[in-house]
Amino acid sequence: MSLAAEAFVSQIAAAEPWPEKATLYQPLKEDQILLSDSASSLAVQTFLRMCGLPVQVSCCANAEYMSPSGKVPFIHVGNQVVSELGPIVQFIKAKGHSLSDGLDDVQRAEMKAYMELVNNMLLTAELYIQWCDDYTATEISRPRYSSPYSWPLNHILAYQKQWEVRRKMNAIGWSGKNLEQVYEDVSQCCQALSQRLGTQPYFFNKQPTELDALVFGHLFTILTTQLTNDELAEKVKSYTNLLSFCHRIEQTYFKEDKGSRSV
Amino acid sequence: MAEPMELLCWGGDWDLPSVHTDSLIVLAYAKFSGAKLAVKSIDWTWRTITASVPQLHYEASTVTEPTQILNFLRKQRFNADYELTAKQGADTMAYIALLEEKLRPALLHTFWVDADNYANLTRPWFTSHSPFPLNFFVPGRQASLALSRILLTKAESPLLNITEVEGKIYSEAKECLNLLSHRLGNFHFFFGDTPTSLDAFVFGHIAPLIKAPLPSGQLQKHLNQLDNLCQFCNTILKNYFNASAEKRTDCSPTAIHDPVDANLQKLTQLVNKESNLIEKMDDNLRSSPQHRPNSTPPS
Numbered sequence: 140m141s142l143a144a145e146a147f148v149s150q151i152a153a154a155e156p157w158p159e160k161a162t163l164y165q166p167l168k169e170d171q172i173l174l175s176d177s178a179s180s181l182a183v184q185t186f187l188r189m190c191g192l193p194v195q196v197s198c199c200a201n202a203e204y205m206s207p208s209g210k211v212p213f214i215h216v217g218n219q220v221v222s223e224l225g226p227i228v229q230f231i232k233a234k235g236h237s238l239s240d241g242l243d244d245v246q247r248a249e250m251k252a253y254m255e256l257v258n259n260m261l262l263t264a265e266l267y268i269q270w271c272d273d274y275t276a277t278e279i280s281r282p283r284y285s286s287p288y289s290w291p292l293n294h295i296l297a298y299q300k301q302w303e304v305r306r307k308m309n310a311i312g313w314s315g316k317n318l319e320q321v322y323e324d325v326s327q328c329c330q331a332l333s334q335r336l337g338t339q340p341y342f343f344n345k346q347p348t349e350l351d352a353l354v355f356g357h358l359f360t361i362l363t364t365q366l367t368n369d370e371l372a373e374k375v376k377s378y379t380n381l382l383s384f385c386h387r388i389e390q391t392y393f394k395e396d397k398g399s400r401s402v
Numbered sequence: 403m404a405e406p407m408e409l410l411c412w413g414g415d416w417d418l419p420s421v422h423t424d425s426l427i428v429l430a431y432a433k434f435s436g437a438k439l440a441v442k443s444i445d446w447t448w449r450t451i452t453a454s455v456p457q458l459h460y461e462a463s464t465v466t467e468p469t470q471i472l473n474f475l476r477k478q479r480f481n482a483d484y485e486l487t488a489k490q491g492a493d494t495m496a497y498i499a500l501l502e503e504k505l506r507p508a509l510l511h512t513f514w515v516d517a518d519n520y521a522n523l524t525r526p527w528f529t530s531h532s533p534f535p536l537n538f539f540v541p542g543r544q545a546s547l548a549l550s551r552i553l554l555t556k557a558e559s560p561l562l563n564i565t566e567v568e569g570k571i572y573s574e575a576k577e578c579l580n581l582l583s584h585r586l587g588n589f590h591f592f593f594g595d596t597p598t599s600l601d602a603f604v605f606g607h608i609a610p611l612i613k614a615p616l617p618s619g620q621l622q623k624h625l626n627q628l629d630n631l632c633q634f635c636n637t638i639l640k641n642y643f644n645a646s647a648e649k650r651t652d653c654s655p656t657a658i659h660d661p662v663d664a665n666l667q668k669l670t671q672l673v674n675k676e677s678n679l680i681e682k683m684d685d686n687l688r689s690s691p692q693h694r695p696n697s698t699p700p701s
Contacts, residue, residue: 229677244584244670245584245585245587247581247584248581248582248584248585249493249496249585251500251581252493252496252497252499252500252581253496255496255499255500255502255503255504256495256496256499256500258499258503259499259502259503260499306554307554307555310547310550310551310554310555311551311554311555312467327495328495330492331491331492331495331496332492334488334489334491334492335489335492335493335496337489
């Protein structure tokens with residue numbers, strides 16, 4: 140099939156308007172979801188709110204297995220299922236909603252670079268702290284991850300997930316790091332984000348983009364999640380402009396249902 | 403002055419001081435910041451399998467990994483990033499993350515996983531530069547490390563097969579190169595007229611891709627169309643490494659403004675089309691019995 144015909148077909152598929160019953164799936168909020176998944180899910184929800192697209196959040200224990208790529212969150216729109224922030228942004232762009240249209244090429248390059256920075260450093264650090272730090276893994280991650288299942292499935296699934304994450308850390312060279320170095324990396328990442336944000340309301344001045352949604356998702360989750368110690372949250376708190384950035388986005392986009400949540 | 407710092411790295415070929423990306427990054431940064439390094443190549447020694455390259459020895463301490471080595475050099479007051487503003491420093495971190503996530507998997511694939519290139523270029527080179535009997539093990543080990551890194555970071559189920567991941571990583575790498583080209587524009591270096599650590603990282607990644615005589619290199623062809631990046635690489639080689647790098651005939655010294663932009667626009671559109679195509683392929687792969695099938699079947 141020629142390139143032009145393919146592009147035409149994907150345009151047709153994307154031309155349906157946003158339905159009212161779009162759903163976002165994530166693991167159970169109270170018992171099961173972990174820090175990294177919660178951050179990704181919040182980032183996607185923020186992005187959809189910024190675009191003004193309504194979505195219902197549905198919590199399922201097996202969300203990870205329902206997802207087409209194995210990662211949460213994923214959205215079910217019409218007859219299509221898309222997972223993870225990157226593909227979701229492209230999917231929504233094909234439907235005609237985009238937050239980054241006003242950026243020129245150099246700014247778009249910067250935005251992509253900063254999104255990779257967040258994924259590379261913050262997300263990897265979150266995964267490391269959850270699964271490679273023995274204390275956190277034993278006290279929090281494994282019990283939570285396997286809470287919906289009965290014995291012996293809960294043990295098997297938890298250890299399988301831990302083994303998978305540790306393999307990945309090994310492949311990218313993070314297994315040689317200790318916890319202090321990981322906290323240091325998080326701090327440097329936050330410093331870079333803080334310097335880029337400066338005193339502006341959003342990363343690209345007046346308009347929020349997917350980068351703002353991603354950063355908010357991760358930082359807000361880090362600040363409001365209870366881990367074995369507060370060091371991660373403390374690292375983020377030391378950058379006041381990032382704190383006020385999170386406040387501002389929370390007030391603007393989430394005020395109708397999370398008004399009483401304090402950071 | 404105390405004894406010079408010693409750097410262990412892979413040897414050079416194809417007009418480059420070293421064929422290994424990480425070693426090139428450190429060598430370039432050392433030139434930019436004026437640090438004098440005694441370079442020792444590990445070719446034909448047992449260190450090809452025991453050492454993690456590049457490795458910096460100074461007095462009693464040893465530092466590995468490019469980022470750590472650059473930090474160490476900065477502490478020794480060899481700082482090429484002295485004149486950067488805070489925001490430019492943040493941009494440096496972001497672009498380095500972009501290079502690692504998007505470009506490195508494709509580079510690893512081009513050199514170590516692609517059958518043509520591996521059999522005809524990479525393995526013979528590394529075999530001939532390792533001592534007996536290590537020459538049987540070194541290339542194979544590097545290749546399997548590269549493959550596992552690509553699969554673990556980029557292949558998500560159901561894309562567990564390397565051939566299906568290939569399309570995705572190459573299109574991301576081409577997009578990354580386009581972004582770098584946009585950012586570089588018509589300047590000599592990424593932040594004005596003096597090179598910084600970001601220039602070292604970009605040079606380390608793209609120089610082997612430009613210079614290596616790859617039998618099958620779609621990424622290389624794409625990169626050769628981005629004149630400003632080729633120019634950037636040749637400038638660094640000429641000014642800092644005194645290599646008699648033959649100027650490629652299509653990278654003329656006077657930067658031709660309009661054709662560069664037109665080329666870039668064309669390439670950006672091509673990459674966008676490719677990524678749409680790949681998404682369509684992904685959709686087809688993922689349409690399973692429990693999802694309602696797409697109404698228009700591909701012909």
